[in-house]
Amino acid sequence: MAQNDTKAFLDKYASSGVIIDEVQNVPTIFSYLQTIIDENQIPGQFILTGSQNFTLSENISQTLAGRIALVSLLPLSIQELQASEYSTTLDTDKLIFRGGYPSLYQRSTLNPIDWYLYYIKTYVERDVRQIKNLTDLNRFQAFLKLCSGRIGQILNLTSLANDCGISHVTARQWISILETSYLVYLLPPYYQNFSKRIIKMPKLYFYDTGLACALLGLESEQQVETHYLRGSLFENLVINELLKFRFNQGRPSNLYFWRDKTGHEIDCIYELSDRLIPIEIKASKTLSTDYFKSLLYFQKLSQQKQGIVCYAGDIAAKQQHISITNFMDLIHELNKVSQ
Known part of the structure; x- marks a missing residue:
């Protein structure tokens, strides 16, 4: 029905609203949606989802620009x-x-x-x-x-x-x-x-x-x-969690990394409006003093006072303005540090 009589299909839901999955399979639907949205002015009346981001993005940019809110749903956090x-x-x-x-x-x-x-x-x-x-x-x-x-x-x-x-x-x-x-x-x-x-x-x-x-x-x-x-996969896992945390709040990514040409590196930097929170990510369950070196160097260089060591161990503590946390508790710790 959506293909053969698009207007009649959408008229069924003009007052109640509807969720349409894999909407990119019927591209003609977007132009009809534009008309209904402009007439009704009801936010959230239609929820459109799709797995083929190429086609979906193209049609949205052509017909629904300025009429939509986009949410990126990543795999489970x-x-x-x-x-x-x-x-x-x-x-x-x-x-x-x-x-x-x-x-x-x-x-x-x-x-x-x-x-x-x-x-x-x-x-x-x-x-x-x-x-x-x-x-x-x-x-x-x-x-x-x-x-x-x-x-x-x-x-x-x-x-x-x-x-x-x-x-x-x-x-x-x-x-x-x-x-x-x-x-x-x-x-x-x-x-x-x-x-x-x-x-x-x-x-x-x-x-x-x-x-x-x-x-x-x-x-x-x-x-x-x-x-x-394994170390790189663990680092990827942790940075993904930070990204999901942002996207699930409807916010864009504010994540970066930092490395200079002398070998100093910060795995992830969480940027706030007034400061930076450097995060060192380690797959080990054993805490080492080496984990603090790059953070302390970056703190001195950037005049930042906070930092997080995120690892697979169980010790939760604070040392020299640096929080130590298990990776599963990172978001909770980040919320505390961000306040």
């Missing part, structure tokens, strides 16, 4: 899982390996590897085919796997292009596709008011660590424990 019936089963490697997609928790018998491999296949064969000038899907999938091996690293398009056998321009286009489809994101560097001798290229992360694990070929959470990228 640790806070959401802690508030659910699955809270007692959570541990570090399981969270990294399983990721945050709801189906993998609602249906505990699902094998994450099988689910993610099907997800990747569906994404590549259905969604990516809609992108113009993308004909070599096998090479694109190889490019996606190469990206998973570079989690937490400075984005090097030349290296990615060479390893995949594509041009630098194509690599840039493909990264853009992965960003648009919410598979990867680029964490920008923070370099305001600091020395010019700093890194100004972004770092590469995945929106879901379970997907990254599948692309890396990991087949169990036990394999995560000994994998050479």
